Amino acid sequence: MAKNDILGESLWDAYSNKVTTLMNNPQHQGEITQEEAEGHGNKLIVADFGAESCGDAVRLYWEIDPKDDRIVNSKFKSFGCGTAIASSDVMTELCIGKTVQEAVKITNIDVEFALRDTPDVAAVPPQKMHCSVMAYDVIKKAAGLYLGVDEASFEEEIIVCECARVSLNTLKEVIRINDLTTVEQITDYTKAGGFCKSCIKPGGHEDREYYLVDILADTRKEIDQEKMAKAADAGQKGDFNTMTLVQKIKAIDAVVDENIRQFLVMDGGDMEVIDVKSSDENIDVYIRYLGACNGCSSSSTGTLYAIEAALKEKLSNKIRVLPI
Amino acid sequence: MQVYLDNNATTMLDPKALEAMMPYLSELYGNPNSLHKFGTKTHPGIRRAIDQVYAGIGATDNDDIVFTSCATEANNWVLKSVWADLMQHGDKNHIVTTEVEHPSILATCHYLEEQCGVKVTYLPVNEEGVVEAHTVKSFITDRTALVSIMWANNETGMIFPIKEISDICKEKGVLFHTDAVQAVGKIPVNVKEFDIAFMSFSAHKFHGPKGVGALYIKNSRKLTPLLHGGDQMGGRRSGTLNVAGIVGMGEALEIATTNIEEKMASIAKIRNRIEDELLKLEDVFVVGNRANRTPNTILISVRGVEGEGMLWDLNNALIGASTGSACASESLEGNTVMLAIGADNELAHTGMRLSLSRFTTEEEADYVIEAFKKGVARLRQISSSYAKVQPTAGGEVRECELHHH
Structure with a gap:
């Protein structure tokens, strides 16, 4: 409002x-x-x-x-x-x-x-x-x-909302083009979910294969990932130093997502970026370990080096990673 | 000519009510709660309005009528404060209401369900659009704190069996609230005759000003305030009094309720003429019998003509009417009342509401009848429901299944 x-x-x-x-x-x-x-x-x-x-x-x-x-x-x-x-x-x-x-x-x-x-x-x-x-x-x-x-x-398409006959591709496209963030907006734009409401979320009148809430969440995730990848690409082109803090964090996240996170998650852990501080000599990336990473002996040795190496390679060789 | 036929949404301010309000919008601007003359000079006008409103609904001197900003406030107040008084720390946890209440009841009930864990029963209406008293009875339990049922429905004008429902609530020892927004000033309302604990009503529905409503509270029953503050109106509802609004409400209610039977008869006469003429069209029907309907309302369904499309044509003819159907509102569902009365889904999007007032004239009625018929003719000519050439084999419609709860 x-x-x-x-x-x-x-x-x-x-x-x-x-x-x-x-x-x-x-x-x-x-x-x-x-x-x-x-x-x-x-x-x-x-x-x-x-x-x-x-x-x-x-x-x-x-x-x-x-x-x-x-x-x-x-x-x-x-x-x-x-x-x-x-x-x-x-x-x-x-x-x-x-x-x-x-x-x-x-x-x-x-x-x-x-x-x-x-x-x-x-x-x-x-x-x-x-x-x-x-x-x-x-x-x-x-x-x-x-x-x-x-x-x-x-149309080799999957119909998500049978009442309004709206397809999965149409929904994804509409969410992307108009940058939609709520199911209500999807209904306004496409009519999907406006009738029997079964396709909005599980537990409605009928069971559906796809639900608007999931499509929205997945598409939003894709959009965010693309944005991050874009930011990371920008970083690769040597722009990392000129990024804003938010862009830097996103770029770092993107690199971690691509190279590191899966291994952490496999061991029941994860990490998050807390802050990025730049000086003339170094770019210090403060991270926090989550789950099993917390207290794992490798978190201050092997894992840490791996994270730092990836960020150095993809973003800037001035990066130092500091766990807190 | 332009014709206003949306009087269930709001009404024209009666010029006499405006006249009564004028001094309080100019020289008599004092705050009624002040000690000085500027404040106290407003008292005679407010006292007169209080008398008019008490007389208008037949309240006794032991009852309270608390002025609010609107009926939505009054409805919120009752539901939320009955929760605070009887359900939050008490052993009650249940409200009985209907599917066809105003959003200020339904949305507040949903809020109480989601935020406070209150159980709410939404009763359906029968094919006449009326909730039956025995249904109400069968859903009241030991844990029911409140029954909230409207006196007359805004879309159909159907009048609910308030006497029977209030008797049932009395017998069961349950508080009864009625949203009488569509009844007060349109049909006789005499709270003395009923066991009604709370009743909401609103000035702008009976040719009073917008921004003022009231809650009637029988025997000054305790009800936690919704608005806390400077203890105006005996602490029941804080906030500086809307002096001009209250004065206008009193005047408007007095005018509306004086010789109300005569007024009802003359509105009904014009309403019936419009209705009879429109019923001559093929494939139309009107919801609810006239005897049990507010005298100003017609909810008509015209097969093959989508409600908003019809509104558009009427608007082009400078006629203001309304619809509860899909396209006009944010919701894509059909008119909830039409669905509730069991109209088939096809007709749920064809509802048009014409609501008259005592200011509606015979000439206006003639004009509306003609414009309405013209609109129906034009839109039926465009309508696929009236197409002659049938689809190529295999090109028929895949039925749109609507699911309703």
């Missing part, structure tokens, strides 16, 4: 003009009949996704020229709020003129992007992001019907 959150944003005012305009007057709302499509010598594909009970449902119509698999016309019908209608409309717009194979590549992110007034301002506030989630799924479904293949073949 801070000053800007005290009143909070007015939901509808945060919509882009495009969303508002298309909700008021959708351009591709309607149906394509079998007769129409056949009259043009084309094939009609109609696919449903979502249901009224989910709060959003969309039916996508494709008129496809069988000669080159090109979508010559597309329409939609939608049960949903303003953002759902506007994003369905833009989705059909994006499909028209593409081949089925090209259309399958349209993502929810493309749909949301197409609704923006300016490239760097989101078209809808975070809690409305989920309204464009269905575009991706309904397109896959339509393409599967046309090509006579299982829609699952387009």
Whole structure:
């Protein structure tokens, strides 16, 4: 919370003009009949996704020229709020003129992007992001019907949230791109975890293979590790001396993670970096041993030399390691 | 024309209440707890308001009515202080409430469950949207400290059997609290007739100002304060009195409760006309029978039309209404009351609430009926539920399974 959150944003005012305009007057709302499509010598594909009970449902119509698999016309019908209608409309717009194979590549992110007034301002506030989630799924479904293949073949993906049909990869990507830190944010962005809530954490209505809490924790860990590795890389390039204290500690941690920690853990111990003090001659790294390392005879000899050697090699040969 | 049909959320300040408040927002600014004339000059206005509020709910001179900042404060106060008085060190550990209470009850109950280990029973409502008294009875145990059940529901307007519930609580020796925010000023409320230990209500729901509510406490029963401080209001609720708010609340309640039956009849007449007209649309239904509903409320479900989508169209026609359905709120669940009454999931996202006031006119009703029908026609034209061309074989929907507890 801070000053800007005290009143909070007015939901509808945060919509882009495009969303508002298309909700008021959708351009591709309607149906394509079998007769129409056949009259043009084309094939009609109609696919449903979502249901009224989910709060959003969309039916996508494709008129496809069988000669080159090109979508010559597309329409939609939608049960949903303003953002759902506007994003369905833009989705059909994006499909028209593409081949089925090209259309399958349209993502929810493309749909949301197409609704923006300016490239760097989101078209809808975070809690409305989920309204464009269905575009991706309904397109896959339509393409599967046309090509006579299982829609699952387009995505070698694991579905984490069955209600909102959100995949593991989508979740990881959304967490990374938007730097999400809570499950609530994930639900705002993707709709995952918004319905039966089984996929949030163990102990829900159904047992799941993957849970949002774990995916979030794992992805956050990956992000942190990458940051550390980056810091360590920077250190390798000789920048260690110019890093801030936090960066230094992260870089040291990264080196310890890569070279040392596994051996300590194997023996039931661990270590943590307490402080880093630099002088003209030395960089003193203060560490504390944890668990079995504490009091182990090797901790002041072999292990200590190993830690120091690794840090010297990777970061700076001025490093001295001092256990406290 | 613009029409405000969200009076269960808040109401317009009655101009007469504003008039009564004006002196206390300007020249009569003294602190009522001061000894000097600046302070004591506010007393006649406050005394008058106290009389008006006592009369408005039928409280006796032995009862306390403590002004608070809102009904949320009053609800928090009762739940947290009953915990402090009877559960923290006592042998009670249980509260009975309903699934359809206001968030200020539900969130406080969740807090007490998580932080204080209190057991809470959330009772369901029947298909009419009402909690049944015998259900309440069957869940009261020896360890139940408090039953907290609303007088009327904010979404459906359904009136709960407060008389029976209060009798049961009396028989079982359990304290009874009712959140009467949607009842006071809308329907007759006479606390003398019931065994109600605590009752919360709020001024801005009956054309009083925002920022003032009250807790009625029968027979001055002990209840640990929520706000400690300078011992205002006999030490029951500290904080400098909101003089203008209290004066406005008194005036507004007096106006609302004077000839309340007549006022109810004239609001119900307009409400019923809107409802009858909207029920002529195909595939719509209204929750709860009229006889047992606050006279100003309609919760209508329109098949194929998502609640927020409909709100959008009404807003474009300058009509303010509300929905508890998924898209409008942060939660993605359907309208909890709609689900609680057993409406199928499909309809849980189609609920629209129209709530009138005594200021709603016949002309406004005509305008709303027309705009509503227009919105339904437009959105059903877009709606996949009303599409004629069916999906290609294999392209049908994979049913979205909702799981509710």
